Amino acid sequence: MDAVVKRLIKAIKKEDDQDAFAELVDLYKDKVYQIAYRMTGNSYEAQDVAQEAFLRAYANLESYDESRKFSTWLFRITTNLCIDRLRKKKPDYSLDAEIKGTEGLSGYSQLSSEELLPEEQVVAFEMQDWVQTEIAKLPPKYRSAIILRYIEDLSIKEIGDILDLPDNTVKTHIHRGREALRKRLRNI
């Protein structure tokens, strides 16, 4: 993976190889879209953020430090864009308030749950909706930490690099997010 990514980036930088960039988009689009979707809770906005993240990555590729992981840099652009957008919107998140405009998993969001039986699928969908809704209620700083830790399965260190936070702060954000989710989970 790393060797492939390095080769693609080199081709883009040196020859402006757009096919190489398309390959890079293909490699990371699901993850970038997923972060954007979990952060914004909205498939339309997630697409918009994901697209902008890739365009910015393309335009600023010269500033990417090749000694570091490309995904860290790309996810950083993505989470920054999400947080900027959430800031511009009315803060409809809080630890208690009901969130509006949170879409279920419909439209473009595709689930890989074909292996489940129909009834199990319904339960799975409801659970999915619950998780999505509750994550969307978290303040953005806890939200991003929880998404990167438990949905993207990244290490504390990587999350710290992406969010530009010290490890201990990342941990605190994860603990607080986890605790807020736990309190709500008890009631269902």
Added chain:
Amino acid sequence: MACQKKEEKQIDQYLDGELSAAERKELFAHFEKCPACAAHYRELNKTVMFVQSTSHLEAPPRMTDQIMQNLPSRKKKPGWRKWGRRHPIMAAAAIFVLLMSSSMMSIWNDQSAGQIAVAGGENVEVDHEHGKVIVPEGEVVRGDLMVRNGEVEVHGEIQGDLTVINGEPYLASAGHVAGDIEDVDQALEWMWYYTKKFTTEAFTWNTEE
């Protein structure tokens, strides 16, 4: 809620994978006699499992195409025009560089990126196979020499500056460069590309319209 701050902290550490075996043993021994802490741990653990079980989403099927259509493009004209509108300063900078470089005698021997490009040296040798530009011994380049995408071996003399973009200058013991030797980095490289693209686009404006 865990019964004490200490336990609460330990549960967090345990979930973060940061407890030693001994501490873990101690914590689970505490759960045996403290239902509150045991429940707190169970609930947190369940929360994590729920979040982790969230299905992985896939990007919309046409996303790559849409992104690629919005890139500043090398081949399609609307691409650079749009780029020029969106980045007027860079476009102006590109034109500036273009004007600067066209004051030299420019011989771009190949328009495709990655190929060696030489500007200013009439009598230099271009070795495409090895990606080298050679100023032969006894040869004198009277002005500046600029080479892109290639090594430059100077055995002769350059009376002006030597600029190597995306390559390596090499000065042989007999070679001589009167001016500065510059090894240009990636930042200019990017602008350079746009200059070149602009040149190509500008010159094919009428024929392709």
